Amino acid sequence: MEKKALGAKPWLAVLALFCCLLLPRAGAAEYFDAYGLSAASAALDLGGQPLGYPSGVISAVMQRDRVLRADLNALGQPLKVHAFKRGADMVDLLAADRLEAGLLGDMPTLLAALARSVVVVGLVKQTSTAIVVKGVSQVQGLAGKRIGYIPLSSAHSTLLQGLTAAGLTEADVSLVPLGVEMMPEALAQGNIDAFVAWEPATSLALGRSSQNRVVFRGLSTDYFVLSRAFVQRSPEAADRVVAGFVRALEWLRLSQKNLDTAARWVLLDAQALTGTSPAANAPQIVAITRRDILGIPSAPVILRSPGAPHPLKSEHEFLLRLGKIPAGSQWDGVVQAFSHDGLARVLAGARKYQLRVYDYDL
DSSP: OHHHEEEETTHHHHHHHHHHHHGGTTTTTOOGGGGGOOOOOEEEEEEOOSSSHHHHHHHHHTTTBHHHHHHHTTOOOOEEEOOOOOTTHHHHHHHHTTTTTEEEEHHHHHHHHHTEEEEEEEEEEEEEEEEESSOOSSSSGGGOOOOEEETSSHHHHHHHHHHHHHHHHHGGGGEOOOHHHHHHHHHHTSSSSSEEEOOTTTHHHHHOOTTTTEEEEEEEEEEEEHHHHHHHHHHHHHHHHHHHHHHHHHHHHHHHHHHHHHHHHHOOOOOOOSSOOSSOOHHHHHHIIIIITTOOTTTTOOOOOTOOOOHHHHHHHHHTTSSSSSSHHHHHHHHHHHOHOOOHHHTTTTTTTTTOOOOOOO
């Protein structure tokens, strides 16, 4: 059944749409080309986002996990963690089996799941994204305005929801692709009239001027995903990286000292990616990480009440109505992605997977 699902045609339409959405940059050299990612390489290549929290905090901890590195080295699949500016940059790399794992927002996760290229391991973040404006009191006032956004991100989905609720479309505004770390300053300088993003960009902008305000919020989730091809090819290595993910969250929960250390790590990772000091500081990152993942007792397990809708179902239906997802894409690809049992298996084998053994590059 699994092989038949992988060969189904609708996923091609999803990937084709994804490529079309990225056409303005097609053919141009990308920052991640320097990573030398190749299909089914010996290394276990994991994509992180050091500009987003708590996602970047978790990947920073996993990158420095000596237990995880030893486990993967023993399997002949050394760990390599790569910094990405946005989750959408990982989607086609996961589909091409050039990345084995990644931490993604809900919209990239949905696209990858519809393409049947990933399995979803567990929850990375549960929070909200916001539309921040300057000198405007309602979303309707954004007509004709310049809005900074991250294409194909969870924040992009929030923007679409906000515009739709106000009776607007993307054609009614001027969309400005922009790195999340640049948005508060761009708003302050008048280069954009609004932006949509996640924390700490929202709080940073609100703190800079009383004219800045939030006019719309949308729910946002991040997930840890594995390439489906990688799971089939290397099931033991897949379980070991899941263990590293679980161990990272448990280590962060152990003490304030650990959380402070991880915040410093992700700041270093962010500076290495952008070449500049991040606008966020360690206390802000700590607060976001506590609120958006460590404060969720069940995490990383994704809990749903019996009969409750799938966490991505409403987003899928909304994007279908807007034509952002091909009509032929099949929802069962998402259901299959979320039915992966790797997390349950690792949690049940705590001793085997050394879930309480903490050894990091301090």
